[in-house]
Amino acid sequence: MTVxxxxxxxxxxxxxxxxxxxxxTVHCALxxxxxxxxxxxxxxxxxxxxxxxxxxxxxxxAVAILVVFAILLTRGSETPKDGVYSKxxxxxxxxxxxxxxxxxxxxxxxxxxxxxxxxxPVVTVQQIGNELMSRYVLPLEIIAVLLTAAMIGAVIIAxxxxxxxxxxxxxxxxx
Amino acid sequence: xxxxxxxxxVAALLFAIGLAGALTRRxxxxxxxxxxxxxxxANLNLIAFWRYGPHPEAxxxxxxxxxxxxxxxxxxxxxxxxxxxxxRHAHTTDLDAMNRMKG
Numbered sequence: 371m372t373v374x375x376x377x378x379x380x381x382x383x384x385x386x387x388x389x390x391x392x393x394x395t396v397h398c399a400l401x402x403x404x405x406x407x408x409x410x411x412x413x414x415x416x417x418x419x420x421x422x423x424x425x426x427x428x429x430x431x432a433v434a435i436l437v438v439f440a441i442l443l444t445r446g447s448e449t450p451k452d453g454v455y456s457k458x459x460x461x462x463x464x465x466x467x468x469x470x471x472x473x474x475x476x477x478x479x480x481x482x483x484x485x486x487x488x489x490x491p492v493v494t495v496q497q498i499g500n501e502l503m504s505r506y507v508l509p510l511e512i513i514a515v516l517l518t519a520a521m522i523g524a525v526i527i528a529x530x531x532x533x534x535x536x537x538x539x540x541x542x543x544x545x
Numbered sequence: 546x547x548x549x550x551x552x553x554x555v556a557a558l559l560f561a562i563g564l565a566g567a568l569t570r571r572x573x574x575x576x577x578x579x580x581x582x583x584x585x586x587a588n589l590n591l592i593a594f595w596r597y598g599p600h601p602e603a604x605x606x607x608x609x610x611x612x613x614x615x616x617x618x619x620x621x622x623x624x625x626x627x628x629x630x631x632x633r634h635a636h637t638t639d640l641d642a643m644n645r646m647k648g
Contacts (some may be wrong), residue, residue: 400639432618433618456569
């Protein structure tokens with residue numbers, strides 16, 4: 371429990387809170403990036419260097435950019451006139467508070483039996499690569515297939531369906 | 546407080562924040578942002594248990610987190626593609642306005 375842990379946690383939680391509370395959607399995406407960066411720092415503090423840098427690459431480098439693209443493509447930065455919260459926001463807030471109460475209660479109750487290995491594990495990237503190629507090779511292949519399918523699927527879903535419009539304009543041009 | 550309990554509490558708080566965002570916001574993209582926060586909180590739990598649990602040299606928690614990051618990236622791509630397509634179709638990303646299943 372160092373000062374760095376408290377500072378990084380506060381930064382992460384503030385980023386997360388800002389990401390769901392700000393009115394402008396683009397500001398929300400920027401706050402989300404702050405939360406992702408704070409999480410990457412927490413991973414680094416937990417001696418998981420590879421996961422920390424993967425978090426920076428995947429989340430800050432790809433997911434945050436994707437979110438900004440989606441916001442700009444849907445003109446989502448305009449604040450709607452009847453508020454940014456849905457009609458049933460008190461119910462959602464109560465559910466979230468209840469979930470946090472249950473999780474926090476479970477953590478506090480099990481504090482005595484939680485493991486506390488103090489020695490930092492030494493993990494090299496070579497070890498991770500060896501594990502990925504030996505013990506975890508099947509999940510790796512499945513993830514590869516999943517990512518390919520998701521990429522093709524996302525392109526097909528978001529592709530502009532211009533076939534009918536295109537043929538219509540072609541006919542008009544022919545006339 | 547042990548270090549692991551601190552990380553678990555932070556993860557629980559982040560999960561609750563993400564859940565609140567997913568349940569209270571009107572914009573579909575903000576709901577996806579809330580889901581991403583929840584996934585990240587789960588990753589933090591996995592890494593924290595890997596670090597402080599027995600046998601960290603087996604790398605199980607870390608591998609789980611790395612695969613989870615990959616799945617979350619795929620989920621974000623497909624989800625945002627769906628949001629863009631819905632916006633093209635219904636000209637809104639307001640979830641309260643999307644109250645019918647017929648296209």
